[in-house]
Amino acid sequence: MERSFEELVAEADEVSVAGWDFSWLDGRATEQRPSWGYQRLMGERLARASAALDIQTGGGEVLAGAGAFPRVMVATESWPPNVAKATELLHPLGAVVVADEDEPPLPFADGAFDLVTSRHPVTVWWDEIARVLRPGGTYFSQQVGPASVFELVEFFLGPQPEEVRRARHPEDARRAAEAAGLEVADLRFEKLRTEFLDIGAVVYFLRKVVWMVPGFTVAEYREKLRELDGIIRRDGAFVAHTTRFLIEARKPGV
Template identity: 40%
Template structure:
Protein backbone atom coordinates (compact mmCIF):
# COMPACT_ATOMS: atom_id res chain seq x y z
CA UNK A 1 0.00 0.00 0.00
CA UNK A 2 2.80 2.42 0.87
CA UNK A 3 4.61 1.65 -2.37
CA UNK A 4 1.36 2.26 -4.27
CA UNK A 5 1.05 5.61 -2.52
CA UNK A 6 4.65 6.36 -3.47
CA UNK A 7 3.85 5.61 -7.11
CA UNK A 8 1.02 8.13 -7.04
CA UNK A 9 3.42 10.81 -5.82
CA UNK A 10 5.94 10.53 -8.66
CA UNK A 11 5.72 10.28 -12.45
CA UNK A 12 4.78 6.70 -13.40
CA UNK A 13 7.86 6.19 -15.57
CA UNK A 14 10.28 7.05 -12.77
CA UNK A 15 8.68 5.93 -9.49
CA UNK A 16 9.62 2.24 -9.69
CA UNK A 17 13.15 3.02 -10.85
CA UNK A 18 13.68 5.53 -8.02
CA UNK A 19 12.33 3.17 -5.41
CA UNK A 20 14.66 0.40 -6.57
CA UNK A 21 17.60 2.81 -6.65
CA UNK A 22 16.90 3.86 -3.06
CA UNK A 23 16.69 0.21 -2.02
CA UNK A 24 20.08 -0.46 -3.64
CA UNK A 25 21.59 2.49 -1.79
CA UNK A 26 20.12 1.30 1.50
CA UNK A 27 21.57 -2.19 0.92
CA UNK A 28 25.09 -0.98 0.02
CA UNK A 29 27.84 -2.35 2.30
CA UNK A 30 28.66 -0.48 5.48
CA UNK A 31 31.49 -1.49 7.84
CA UNK A 32 33.06 0.09 10.88
CA UNK A 33 32.19 3.78 10.78
CA UNK A 34 33.09 4.45 7.15
CA UNK A 35 30.71 6.71 5.22
CA UNK A 36 32.94 7.08 2.16
CA UNK A 37 30.10 5.60 0.07
CA UNK A 38 28.41 8.98 0.45
CA UNK A 39 31.37 11.09 -0.68
CA UNK A 40 29.95 14.07 -2.53
CA UNK A 41 26.38 13.14 -1.60
CA UNK A 42 26.44 13.98 2.12
CA UNK A 43 28.07 17.22 3.27
CA UNK A 44 28.66 17.68 7.00
CA UNK A 45 29.51 20.88 8.81
CA UNK A 46 32.08 20.51 11.58
CA UNK A 47 32.05 21.91 15.15
CA UNK A 48 34.30 24.89 15.93
CA UNK A 49 36.67 22.60 17.86
CA UNK A 50 38.69 19.73 16.37
CA UNK A 51 38.24 16.52 18.31
CA UNK A 52 41.07 14.79 16.35
CA UNK A 53 43.49 17.59 17.18
CA UNK A 54 42.53 17.59 20.87
CA UNK A 55 42.74 13.80 21.08
CA UNK A 56 46.05 13.63 19.22
CA UNK A 57 47.61 16.16 21.58
CA UNK A 58 46.33 14.23 24.59
CA UNK A 59 47.63 10.91 23.23
CA UNK A 60 51.10 12.41 22.84
CA UNK A 61 51.19 13.02 26.60
CA UNK A 62 49.65 9.73 27.74
CA UNK A 63 51.20 6.43 28.82
CA UNK A 64 48.01 4.32 28.91
CA UNK A 65 45.26 5.22 26.43
CA UNK A 66 41.81 3.67 26.19
CA UNK A 67 39.47 4.36 23.27
CA UNK A 68 35.92 3.28 24.03
CA UNK A 69 33.28 2.62 21.36
CA UNK A 70 36.11 2.57 18.84
CA UNK A 71 33.85 1.48 15.97
CA UNK A 72 36.10 0.17 13.22
CA UNK A 73 39.12 1.82 14.83
CA UNK A 74 39.28 4.49 12.14
CA UNK A 75 39.69 7.49 14.44
CA UNK A 76 42.04 5.84 16.94
CA UNK A 77 44.29 4.57 14.15
CA UNK A 78 44.78 8.14 12.96
CA UNK A 79 46.52 8.99 16.25
CA UNK A 80 49.30 6.40 15.84
CA UNK A 81 52.10 5.94 16.69
CA UNK A 82 51.30 5.73 20.39
CA UNK A 83 54.01 6.68 22.89
CA UNK A 84 52.75 4.10 25.39
CA UNK A 85 50.11 1.39 25.60
CA UNK A 86 46.88 1.81 23.63
CA UNK A 87 43.74 -0.26 24.15
CA UNK A 88 40.31 -0.12 22.56
CA UNK A 89 36.81 -1.31 23.47
CA UNK A 90 33.92 -1.96 21.11
CA UNK A 91 30.51 -3.31 22.05
CA UNK A 92 29.04 -3.93 18.59
CA UNK A 93 30.15 -7.41 17.50
CA UNK A 94 30.25 -6.80 13.70
CA UNK A 95 32.76 -3.98 14.26
CA UNK A 96 35.22 -6.13 16.20
CA UNK A 97 36.97 -7.87 13.27
CA UNK A 98 37.15 -4.53 11.44
CA UNK A 99 38.71 -2.79 14.43
CA UNK A 100 41.11 -5.63 15.18
CA UNK A 101 42.33 -5.85 11.60
CA UNK A 102 43.01 -2.12 11.56
CA UNK A 103 44.44 -1.70 15.08
CA UNK A 104 46.40 -4.89 15.74
CA UNK A 105 49.26 -3.86 13.40
CA UNK A 106 49.53 -0.68 15.51
CA UNK A 107 49.93 -2.67 18.73
CA UNK A 108 46.40 -1.94 19.96
CA UNK A 109 44.44 -4.70 21.71
CA UNK A 110 40.67 -4.54 21.11
CA UNK A 111 38.21 -5.88 23.70
CA UNK A 112 34.52 -6.51 23.33
CA UNK A 113 32.75 -4.92 26.27
CA UNK A 114 29.69 -2.92 27.22
CA UNK A 115 30.96 0.38 28.56
CA UNK A 116 27.68 1.08 30.36
CA UNK A 117 27.63 -2.13 32.44
CA UNK A 118 31.36 -2.47 33.01
CA UNK A 119 34.75 -3.03 31.36
CA UNK A 120 37.39 -5.71 32.02
CA UNK A 121 39.99 -3.33 33.45
CA UNK A 122 41.37 -2.66 36.89
CA UNK A 123 40.65 0.56 38.77
CA UNK A 124 42.86 3.52 37.80
CA UNK A 125 44.28 1.71 34.77
CA UNK A 126 44.42 4.58 32.24
CA UNK A 127 45.58 8.16 32.20
CA UNK A 128 43.57 8.99 29.07
CA UNK A 129 40.16 7.76 27.91
CA UNK A 130 38.90 8.81 24.49
CA UNK A 131 35.33 8.54 23.28
CA UNK A 132 33.93 9.84 20.03
CA UNK A 133 30.17 9.39 19.65
CA UNK A 134 29.93 6.30 21.86
CA UNK A 135 27.83 5.47 24.89
CA UNK A 136 29.38 5.35 28.33
CA UNK A 137 28.63 5.53 32.05
CA UNK A 138 30.39 8.36 33.86
CA UNK A 139 31.04 6.29 36.99
CA UNK A 140 32.75 3.57 34.95
CA UNK A 141 34.96 6.12 33.20
CA UNK A 142 35.88 7.58 36.58
CA UNK A 143 36.67 4.11 37.96
CA UNK A 144 39.27 3.20 35.34
CA UNK A 145 40.90 6.64 35.19
CA UNK A 146 44.05 7.32 37.18
CA UNK A 147 44.02 10.38 39.46
CA UNK A 148 44.88 13.27 37.18
CA UNK A 149 43.68 11.24 34.20
CA UNK A 150 41.66 12.79 31.37
CA UNK A 151 38.35 11.76 29.85
CA UNK A 152 37.84 13.42 26.45
CA UNK A 153 34.62 12.90 24.54
CA UNK A 154 32.75 14.33 21.59
CA UNK A 155 29.13 13.30 21.86
CA UNK A 156 26.08 13.35 19.62
CA UNK A 157 23.60 15.59 21.40
CA UNK A 158 20.20 14.28 22.37
CA UNK A 159 18.53 16.73 19.96
CA UNK A 160 20.67 15.54 17.04
CA UNK A 161 18.73 15.50 13.75
CA UNK A 162 15.54 16.55 15.50
CA UNK A 163 14.29 18.03 12.24
CA UNK A 164 14.98 14.78 10.38
CA UNK A 165 13.16 12.66 12.95
CA UNK A 166 10.25 15.11 12.79
CA UNK A 167 10.09 14.67 9.01
CA UNK A 168 9.49 10.95 9.57
CA UNK A 169 7.16 11.44 12.54
CA UNK A 170 9.71 9.65 14.74
CA UNK A 171 11.05 10.22 18.25
CA UNK A 172 14.57 11.12 19.31
CA UNK A 173 16.44 8.01 20.44
CA UNK A 174 18.51 9.54 23.28
CA UNK A 175 16.94 12.89 24.24
CA UNK A 176 18.68 12.93 27.64
CA UNK A 177 22.19 12.88 26.18
CA UNK A 178 23.01 16.53 26.81
CA UNK A 179 26.11 18.49 27.76
CA UNK A 180 24.47 19.67 30.97
CA UNK A 181 23.60 16.18 32.23
CA UNK A 182 27.00 14.75 31.27
CA UNK A 183 28.94 17.61 32.82
CA UNK A 184 26.89 17.35 36.02
CA UNK A 185 27.60 13.61 36.25
CA UNK A 186 31.37 14.08 36.06
CA UNK A 187 31.34 17.05 38.41
CA UNK A 188 29.41 14.98 40.96
CA UNK A 189 32.13 12.31 40.78
CA UNK A 190 34.75 14.89 41.71
CA UNK A 191 36.15 15.72 38.27
CA UNK A 192 37.33 19.10 37.06
CA UNK A 193 35.70 20.17 33.80
CA UNK A 194 38.34 21.77 31.57
CA UNK A 195 36.24 21.99 28.40
CA UNK A 196 32.45 21.95 27.98
CA UNK A 197 31.02 23.22 24.71
CA UNK A 198 27.92 22.51 22.58
CA UNK A 199 27.23 23.15 18.89
CA UNK A 200 24.52 22.71 16.26
CA UNK A 201 25.24 22.78 12.51
CA UNK A 202 23.99 21.54 9.15
CA UNK A 203 24.28 18.24 7.32
CA UNK A 204 22.95 18.01 3.77
CA UNK A 205 21.99 15.14 1.47
CA UNK A 206 22.09 15.57 -2.29
CA UNK A 207 19.58 12.80 -2.97
CA UNK A 208 17.18 10.51 -1.16
CA UNK A 209 19.32 7.44 -1.85
CA UNK A 210 22.11 8.97 0.24
CA UNK A 211 19.64 9.56 3.07
CA UNK A 212 18.41 5.95 2.79
CA UNK A 213 21.98 4.66 3.13
CA UNK A 214 22.61 6.92 6.14
CA UNK A 215 19.43 5.88 7.95
CA UNK A 216 20.12 2.19 7.32
CA UNK A 217 23.68 2.50 8.63
CA UNK A 218 22.50 4.34 11.77
CA UNK A 219 19.21 2.55 12.56
CA UNK A 220 18.53 4.34 15.85
CA UNK A 221 17.90 7.68 14.10
CA UNK A 222 14.61 6.42 12.61
CA UNK A 223 13.63 3.26 14.46
CA UNK A 224 12.63 0.55 11.99
CA UNK A 225 13.68 2.52 8.93
CA UNK A 226 12.92 0.70 5.69
CA UNK A 227 12.74 2.11 2.19
CA UNK A 228 9.46 0.38 1.32
CA UNK A 229 7.82 1.15 4.67
CA UNK A 230 8.83 4.82 4.46
CA UNK A 231 8.33 5.23 0.70
CA UNK A 232 5.72 7.95 1.07
CA UNK A 233 7.98 10.12 3.24
CA UNK A 234 10.95 9.50 0.95
CA UNK A 235 8.85 10.50 -2.05
CA UNK A 236 7.92 13.77 -0.30
CA UNK A 237 11.58 14.45 0.45
CA UNK A 238 12.49 13.67 -3.15
CA UNK A 239 9.99 16.28 -4.33
CA UNK A 240 11.50 18.73 -1.84
CA UNK A 241 14.94 18.18 -3.39
CA UNK A 242 13.53 18.75 -6.86
CA UNK A 243 11.99 22.02 -5.73
CA UNK A 244 14.61 23.38 -3.31
CA UNK A 245 17.87 21.47 -3.74
CA UNK A 246 19.67 19.23 -1.23
CA UNK A 247 17.94 18.22 1.98
CA UNK A 248 19.35 20.05 5.00
CA UNK A 249 19.05 18.84 8.58
CA UNK A 250 20.74 19.73 11.87
CA UNK A 251 23.54 17.98 13.73
CA UNK A 252 24.04 18.43 17.47
CA UNK A 253 27.42 17.81 19.11
CA UNK A 254 29.06 18.55 22.43
CA UNK A 255 32.60 18.33 23.73
CA UNK A 256 33.69 17.53 27.27
CA UNK A 257 37.15 17.20 28.82
CA UNK A 258 37.03 16.04 32.44
CA UNK A 259 40.00 15.43 34.72
CA UNK A 260 39.78 13.06 37.67
CA UNK A 261 41.01 14.63 40.89
Protein backbone atom coordinates in the same frame (compact mmCIF):
# COMPACT_ATOMS: atom_id res chain seq x y z
CA MET B 1 21.02 11.35 -16.68
CA GLU B 2 19.13 11.84 -13.42
CA ARG B 3 18.80 8.62 -11.45
CA SER B 4 15.36 7.43 -10.39
CA PHE B 5 14.04 7.12 -6.86
CA GLU B 6 14.02 3.33 -7.14
CA GLU B 7 17.65 3.17 -8.32
CA LEU B 8 18.94 5.43 -5.56
CA VAL B 9 17.02 3.65 -2.81
CA ALA B 10 17.96 0.15 -4.00
CA GLU B 11 21.65 1.04 -4.16
CA ALA B 12 21.69 2.58 -0.67
CA ASP B 13 19.71 -0.31 0.79
CA GLU B 14 22.28 -2.88 -0.39
CA VAL B 15 25.61 -1.23 0.41
CA SER B 16 27.45 -2.33 3.57
CA VAL B 17 27.10 -0.05 6.60
CA ALA B 18 29.80 -1.77 8.69
CA GLY B 19 32.36 0.41 10.45
CA TRP B 20 32.14 4.11 11.13
CA ASP B 21 33.46 5.38 7.80
CA PHE B 22 30.97 7.66 6.03
CA SER B 23 32.96 8.08 2.80
CA TRP B 24 30.12 6.46 0.80
CA LEU B 25 28.28 9.75 1.32
CA ASP B 26 30.98 11.83 -0.42
CA GLY B 27 29.20 13.95 -3.03
CA ARG B 28 25.80 12.85 -1.69
CA ALA B 29 25.71 14.61 1.67
CA THR B 30 27.66 17.34 3.44
CA GLU B 31 28.21 17.92 7.14
CA GLN B 32 29.81 20.97 8.68
CA ARG B 33 32.55 19.92 11.09
CA PRO B 34 33.02 21.24 14.63
CA SER B 35 35.61 23.98 14.82
CA TRP B 36 37.72 22.30 17.51
CA GLY B 37 39.07 19.34 15.43
CA TYR B 38 38.50 16.37 17.72
CA GLN B 39 40.89 13.92 16.05
CA ARG B 40 43.79 16.39 16.19
CA LEU B 41 43.15 17.19 19.85
CA MET B 42 42.79 13.49 20.59
CA GLY B 43 46.18 12.87 18.97
CA GLU B 44 47.82 15.54 21.12
CA ARG B 45 46.52 13.83 24.26
CA LEU B 46 47.52 10.35 23.09
CA ALA B 47 51.07 11.65 22.57
CA ARG B 48 51.25 12.60 26.26
CA ALA B 49 49.63 9.42 27.62
CA SER B 50 51.26 6.23 28.84
CA ALA B 51 48.12 4.05 28.83
CA ALA B 52 44.94 4.98 26.91
CA LEU B 53 41.50 3.51 26.32
CA ASP B 54 39.18 4.41 23.42
CA ILE B 55 35.60 3.40 24.29
CA GLN B 56 33.07 2.45 21.57
CA THR B 57 35.74 2.80 18.91
CA GLY B 58 33.44 1.78 16.04
CA GLY B 59 35.57 0.47 13.20
CA GLY B 60 38.64 2.16 14.71
CA GLU B 61 38.89 4.78 11.95
CA VAL B 62 39.10 7.84 14.20
CA LEU B 63 41.62 6.29 16.57
CA ALA B 64 43.75 4.96 13.70
CA GLY B 65 44.08 8.45 12.25
CA ALA B 66 44.89 10.21 15.52
CA GLY B 67 48.67 9.65 15.39
CA ALA B 68 51.17 7.70 17.46
CA PHE B 69 49.77 5.51 20.24
CA PRO B 70 51.07 5.35 23.81
CA ARG B 71 52.83 2.25 25.10
CA VAL B 72 49.48 0.75 26.15
CA MET B 73 46.58 1.38 23.73
CA VAL B 74 43.25 -0.42 24.12
CA ALA B 75 39.94 0.05 22.28
CA THR B 76 36.52 -1.42 23.07
CA GLU B 77 33.61 -2.09 20.72
CA SER B 78 30.36 -4.04 21.03
CA TRP B 79 29.07 -4.61 17.48
CA PRO B 80 30.73 -7.76 16.00
CA PRO B 81 31.24 -6.39 12.44
CA ASN B 82 32.94 -3.33 13.94
CA VAL B 83 35.03 -5.47 16.30
CA ALA B 84 36.41 -7.34 13.29
CA LYS B 85 36.99 -4.13 11.34
CA ALA B 86 38.68 -2.36 14.25
CA THR B 87 40.89 -5.38 14.95
CA GLU B 88 42.06 -5.47 11.34
CA LEU B 89 42.78 -1.75 11.34
CA LEU B 90 44.22 -1.21 14.83
CA HIS B 91 46.24 -4.35 15.59
CA PRO B 92 48.98 -3.49 13.08
CA LEU B 93 49.26 -0.09 14.77
CA GLY B 94 49.80 -1.62 18.21
CA ALA B 95 46.34 -1.33 19.74
CA VAL B 96 44.44 -4.18 21.42
CA VAL B 97 40.73 -4.39 20.56
CA VAL B 98 38.44 -5.80 23.26
CA ALA B 99 34.89 -6.95 22.48
CA ASP B 100 32.75 -5.36 25.20
CA GLU B 101 28.98 -5.04 25.54
CA ASP B 102 29.11 -1.33 26.48
CA GLU B 103 27.50 -2.14 29.82
CA PRO B 104 29.18 -1.74 33.23
CA PRO B 105 31.62 -2.83 34.34
CA LEU B 106 34.40 -2.03 31.89
CA PRO B 107 36.69 -5.09 31.75
CA PHE B 108 39.69 -3.24 33.23
CA ALA B 109 41.19 -2.72 36.67
CA ASP B 110 40.78 0.43 38.73
CA GLY B 111 43.19 3.17 37.65
CA ALA B 112 44.31 1.32 34.53
CA PHE B 113 44.51 4.36 32.21
CA ASP B 114 45.65 7.94 32.31
CA LEU B 115 43.54 8.81 29.24
CA VAL B 116 40.08 7.61 28.22
CA THR B 117 38.61 8.84 24.92
CA SER B 118 35.37 8.31 23.05
CA ARG B 119 33.90 9.85 19.91
CA HIS B 120 30.10 9.81 19.72
CA PRO B 121 29.45 7.26 22.48
CA VAL B 122 25.89 5.94 22.58
CA THR B 123 25.90 5.79 26.39
CA VAL B 124 28.44 7.23 28.83
CA TRP B 125 28.98 5.27 32.04
CA TRP B 126 30.59 8.04 34.04
CA ASP B 127 31.26 6.02 37.21
CA GLU B 128 33.11 3.40 35.18
CA ILE B 129 35.17 6.02 33.38
CA ALA B 130 36.13 7.56 36.72
CA ARG B 131 36.99 4.11 38.10
CA VAL B 132 39.41 3.11 35.31
CA LEU B 133 41.13 6.52 35.25
CA ARG B 134 44.24 7.05 37.32
CA PRO B 135 44.31 10.04 39.68
CA GLY B 136 45.15 13.00 37.45
CA GLY B 137 43.86 11.14 34.38
CA THR B 138 41.61 12.65 31.71
CA TYR B 139 38.42 11.74 29.88
CA PHE B 140 38.21 13.43 26.46
CA SER B 141 35.17 13.01 24.22
CA GLN B 142 33.19 14.47 21.35
CA GLN B 143 29.52 13.64 21.69
CA VAL B 144 26.26 14.03 19.81
CA GLY B 145 24.20 16.81 21.36
CA PRO B 146 20.46 17.35 21.80
CA ALA B 147 18.00 17.15 18.88
CA SER B 148 20.76 16.31 16.40
CA VAL B 149 19.47 15.93 12.81
CA PHE B 150 15.95 16.17 14.24
CA GLU B 151 14.64 17.80 11.08
CA LEU B 152 15.15 14.36 9.50
CA VAL B 153 14.00 12.39 12.56
CA GLU B 154 10.77 14.36 12.82
CA PHE B 155 10.12 14.10 9.08
CA PHE B 156 9.76 10.34 9.60
CA LEU B 157 8.50 10.14 13.20
CA GLY B 158 6.64 13.41 13.68
CA PRO B 159 7.20 15.97 16.48
CA GLN B 160 9.15 14.55 19.40
CA PRO B 161 8.46 15.30 23.09
CA GLU B 162 10.57 17.98 24.72
CA GLU B 163 12.33 15.45 26.95
CA VAL B 164 13.45 13.56 23.84
CA ARG B 165 14.59 16.75 22.11
CA ARG B 166 16.59 17.77 25.19
CA ALA B 167 18.31 14.41 25.74
CA ARG B 168 22.12 14.46 25.52
CA HIS B 169 22.34 18.08 26.64
CA PRO B 170 25.95 19.10 27.42
CA GLU B 171 25.01 20.53 30.81
CA ASP B 172 23.58 17.13 31.76
CA ALA B 173 26.94 15.61 30.82
CA ARG B 174 28.69 18.15 33.04
CA ARG B 175 26.48 17.25 36.01
CA ALA B 176 26.95 13.51 35.43
CA ALA B 177 30.74 13.85 35.20
CA GLU B 178 30.85 15.88 38.41
CA ALA B 179 28.57 13.39 40.17
CA ALA B 180 31.12 10.69 39.31
CA GLY B 181 33.86 12.74 40.97
CA LEU B 182 35.41 14.25 37.83
CA GLU B 183 36.28 17.92 37.30
CA VAL B 184 35.10 19.34 33.96
CA ALA B 185 37.94 21.35 32.42
CA ASP B 186 36.36 22.12 29.03
CA LEU B 187 32.83 22.00 27.60
CA ARG B 188 31.97 23.38 24.13
CA PHE B 189 28.82 23.13 21.98
CA GLU B 190 28.13 23.80 18.29
CA LYS B 191 25.15 23.46 15.93
CA LEU B 192 26.23 22.50 12.41
CA ARG B 193 24.58 22.43 8.98
CA THR B 194 24.01 19.07 7.26
CA GLU B 195 22.67 18.59 3.72
CA PHE B 196 21.34 15.39 2.14
CA LEU B 197 21.71 15.76 -1.63
CA ASP B 198 19.84 12.62 -2.75
CA ILE B 199 17.47 10.11 -1.20
CA GLY B 200 20.13 7.39 -1.25
CA ALA B 201 22.14 9.43 1.25
CA VAL B 202 19.13 9.48 3.59
CA VAL B 203 18.64 5.72 3.34
CA TYR B 204 22.33 5.02 3.97
CA PHE B 205 22.43 7.41 6.93
CA LEU B 206 19.35 5.93 8.61
CA ARG B 207 20.60 2.36 8.08
CA LYS B 208 23.96 3.25 9.62
CA VAL B 209 22.89 5.52 12.48
CA VAL B 210 20.22 3.12 13.67
CA TRP B 211 19.01 5.06 16.71
CA MET B 212 17.81 8.02 14.62
CA VAL B 213 14.69 6.27 13.32
CA PRO B 214 14.54 3.01 15.31
CA GLY B 215 13.60 0.02 13.18
CA PHE B 216 14.08 1.94 9.94
CA THR B 217 13.69 -0.11 6.77
CA VAL B 218 13.05 0.99 3.20
CA ALA B 219 9.94 -1.19 3.06
CA GLU B 220 8.46 0.39 6.20
CA TYR B 221 9.11 3.99 5.15
CA ARG B 222 8.93 3.81 1.36
CA GLU B 223 6.14 6.39 1.01
CA LYS B 224 7.86 8.88 3.32
CA LEU B 225 11.09 8.31 1.39
CA ARG B 226 9.28 9.00 -1.86
CA GLU B 227 7.88 12.23 -0.40
CA LEU B 228 11.34 13.27 0.78
CA ASP B 229 12.84 12.43 -2.61
CA GLY B 230 10.43 14.93 -4.14
CA ILE B 231 11.53 17.63 -1.70
CA ILE B 232 15.22 17.01 -2.44
CA ARG B 233 14.64 17.12 -6.21
CA ARG B 234 12.66 20.37 -5.84
CA ASP B 235 14.99 22.16 -3.40
CA GLY B 236 18.34 20.56 -4.28
CA ALA B 237 18.91 19.28 -0.74
CA PHE B 238 17.24 18.41 2.53
CA VAL B 239 18.80 20.58 5.25
CA ALA B 240 19.17 19.44 8.86
CA HIS B 241 21.42 20.45 11.74
CA THR B 242 23.72 18.22 13.75
CA THR B 243 24.69 19.18 17.29
CA ARG B 244 28.03 18.31 18.85
CA PHE B 245 29.73 18.98 22.13
CA LEU B 246 33.27 18.48 23.36
CA ILE B 247 33.89 17.56 26.98
CA GLU B 248 37.15 17.11 28.86
CA ALA B 249 37.06 16.00 32.48
CA ARG B 250 39.87 15.24 34.91
CA LYS B 251 40.03 12.83 37.83
CA PRO B 252 41.40 14.71 40.84
CA GLY B 253 44.73 13.58 42.14
CA VAL B 254 48.37 13.73 41.13
